[in-house]
Amino acid sequence: MSDCLFCKIARGEIPSKKIFEDDEMFAFHDIAPKAPVHFLVIPKKHIENCMEVEAGDTALLGRLLHRAAALAKEQGMEERGGRFVINCKEDGGQTVDHLHLHVLGGRPLGWPPG
Numbered sequence: 001m002s003d004c005l006f007c008k009i010a011r012g013e014i015p016s017k018k019i020f021e022d023d024e025m026f027a028f029h030d031i032a033p034k035a036p037v038h039f040l041v042i043p044k045k046h047i048e049n050c051m052e053v054e055a056g057d058t059a060l061l062g063r064l065l066h067r068a069a070a071l072a073k074e075q076g077m078e079e080r081g082g083r084f085v086i087n088c089k090e091d092g093g094q095t096v097d098h099l100h101l102h103v104l105g106g107r108p109l110g111w112p113p114g
């Protein structure tokens with residue numbers, strides 16, 4: 001989508017601290033980190049949110065999760081882990097309407113969320 005913030009970041013039209021890119025996904029540090037490690041992994045395909053995932057997206061999202069775990073290891077999260085989060089729509093607190101996986105780590109994270 002031409003006017004979507006994360007589509008623009010994935011196309012390089014808005015600068016970001018990129019940590020990974022291939023032909024189908026893009027990973028970058030969150031602009032307002034909530035933990036010592038906080039990055040986002042997005043499909044380049046504009047999928048609005050979790051509720052809009054289609055059957056044809058399943059392999060892509062599997063690869064995205066696999067890549068997120070590899071990047072989390074590179075960011076020092078292998079031993080202690082962290083949290084992989086996808087906020088969805090209003091009640092989930094989603095503020096950018098382009099599906100994104102948050103990866104947070106580097107400190108103990110509370111549960112349940114507020």
Ligand code: 5GP
Pocket residue numbers: 005016017028029030031032033086087093094095096097
């Ligand atoms: P949500 O609340 O939709 O799950 O998460 C959106 C995330 O995107 C937030 O953590 C927010 O800090 C991050 N964010 C919003 N705008 C930008 C931006 O322009 N650049 C980067 N790197 N992160 C952003």
Ligand code: ZN
Pocket residue numbers: 001004005006007008045046047097098
């Ligand atoms: Zn988008």
